[in-house]
């Protein structure tokens with residue numbers, strides 16, 4: 001994944017747990033890079049190792065790390081660094097989620113070579129949406145859930161997010177139910 005993803009894990013750790021913990025995570029994961037360059041591609045294994053080592057060093061479950069990472073991505077990476085891009089997504093959570101299938105095509109104007117996730121949004125009724133999340137990668141379900149929770153927080157909306165279906169292979173989707 002692009003360096004910006006690894007940079008965001010670094011930001012999440014240093015801002016919330018301190019530089020010392022980040023250095024321990026780097027040693028534990030065996031990753032030698034001193035800094036990550038946002039618009040350069042890195043092997044996905046680096047991101048997975050950083051998340052795994054963060055779980056070990058911080059004493060959190062991998063799910064807790066990935067949920068926190070998803071929320072951090074929206075509030076920090078998204079909001080602080082790509083504010084205008086985030087604004088194009090919608091004026092409230094429902095609108096943003098309905099537009100989500102097209103969001104990464106705009107991200108690709110900035111990062112043309114990403115392998116983006118794919119989303120399908122199903123409007124069930126006024127108070128319920130289902131998000132189908134497809135990816136060529138496994139193991140990022142909790143990250144996607146954290147992103148949806150982060151979006152709800154950014155719009156100051158109170159929702160519940162439930163995983164209706166967990167994918168068992170890359171061809172399947174994780175399905176999240178969002179209800180207001």
Ligand code: HEM
Nearest residue numbers: 001002078082085107111114115117135136137144147148
């Ligand atoms: C300004 C905001 C955003 C930017 C700049 C951005 C950019 C990126 C980038 C660079 C990647 C790495 C892909 C790669 O390197 O191959 C990525 C992955 C991902 N993004 Fe976004 N993104 C944004 C917002 C969102 C939002 C709002 C969601 C969903 C609610 C989302 C869901 C994901 C997921 C789940 C992945 C993991 C990749 C995968 O599933 O295969 N992103 N994004």
